[in-house]
Amino acid sequence: MRMSEGVPRGRIAELYHPEMFQEHEEVIVFTRDEFNRVYTSMRDQIDYINKTDLHLDRNEEWKLIGYWPKIIEKVHILDANMDSIFKKEPLQCYLDAYLYNTVRDTQREFVESENKVSVKL
Amino acid sequence: MLMRYSYGIMDRRKILLYNSQLFLKGNDLLVFPSKDFHKWYGDIKEYIDGLYQINSVNMKKLKPMDISELNLAVAVLLNITEELENLFDSKMRSDFSYKYISALNEKYKKRSSGYSSDMRRCDIQIPIKPEITGKLKYQHQMEIVEEAWKLFIRVNHKKNRS
Numbered sequence: 154m155r156m157s158e159g160v161p162r163g164r165i166a167e168l169y170h171p172e173m174f175q176e177h178e179e180v181i182v183f184t185r186d187e188f189n190r191v192y193t194s195m196r197d198q199i200d201y202i203n204k205t206d207l208h209l210d211r212n213e214e215w216k217l218i219g220y221w222p223k224i225i226e227k228v229h230i231l232d233a234n235m236d237s238i239f240k241k242e243p244l245q246c247y248l249d250a251y252l253y254n255t256v257r258d259t260q261r262e263f264v265e266s267e268n269k270v271s272v273k274l
Numbered sequence: 275m276l277m278r279y280s281y282g283i284m285d286r287r288k289i290l291l292y293n294s295q296l297f298l299k300g301n302d303l304l305v306f307p308s309k310d311f312h313k314w315y316g317d318i319k320e321y322i323d324g325l326y327q328i329n330s331v332n333m334k335k336l337k338p339m340d341i342s343e344l345n346l347a348v349a350v351l352l353n354i355t356e357e358l359e360n361l362f363d364s365k366m367r368s369d370f371s372y373k374y375i376s377a378l379n380e381k382y383k384k385r386s387s388g389y390s391s392d393m394r395r396c397d398i399q400i401p402i403k404p405e406i407t408g409k410l411k412y413q414h415q416m417e418i419v420e421e422a423w424k425l426f427i428r429v430n431h432k433k434n435r436s
Binding site for chain 1: 276277278279280281282283284285286287288289290291294297298299301302303304305306307308309310311314315318319322325326329332338339340341344347348351354355358360361362363364366368383385
């Protein structure tokens with residue numbers, strides 16, 4: 154999907170890659186931190202289920218009875234994460250997922266914000 | 275805790291925000307085309323609903339889960355992973371031929387508690403009635419006598435004080 158990062162300047166937002174969008178196109182704007190939290194949490198849930206799947210010996214099918222509720226638990230968190238994007242009321246699941254899924258420090262993975270650099274206009 | 279988001283419109287290579295008060299000066303923003311984003315959101319919702327549908331067989335307790343259903347769930351998850359990756363791939367173009375709006379009955383999303391009917395059955399059967407033998411009867415009588423003896427002493431003690 155076309156996307157860009159940006160910074161707010163009062164009523165307008167400046168983009169790093171304005172060429173991605175067409176003139177008068179409607180866009181949706183999130184804060185990077187919050188979106189990162191949802192995104193990372195979703196990746197974590199998927200990783201968990203994939204790992205469970207990998208470690209399950211296909212000859213020990215009966216173990217699935219125990220694993221399945223855990224898998225569905227993670228699916229619930231996935232769903233809660235998606236709901237948290239557009240829902241207007243605060244979600245308890247959102248808070249739970251927030252507490253139990255500590256987001257890793259991603260400072261180093263990103264390029265430095267435009268805020269810290271002096272902008273020449 | 276609410277997720278902050280705002281719609282906006284592109285105007286002369288900048289964005290006019292509808293709810294600009296939500297964002298603080300130091301925030302970094304992520305911007306997506308709203309039409310594409312809603313399509314992406316619907317797609318992921320569709321896959322998650324698919325996972326719930328796989329689980330619905332389990333909820334009705336018609337038959338135990340088997341490996342084929344796990345395989346199916348993992349395949350659906352693979353699609354979600356792909357969608358998550360596509361979100362940041364600027365070359366991917368969204369397919370607007372349809373849009374999914376989740377209409378799954380909420381009852382399929384209910385979280386079942388860990389306390390199963392099997393556990394309940396065990397709990398009910400645990401209290402075993404002891405067989406009353408002569409020895410047990412004697413033991414109980416002695417317990418009553420001891421309790422009475424303690425009470426007697428306590429009352430006597432009070433009388434002596436006053």
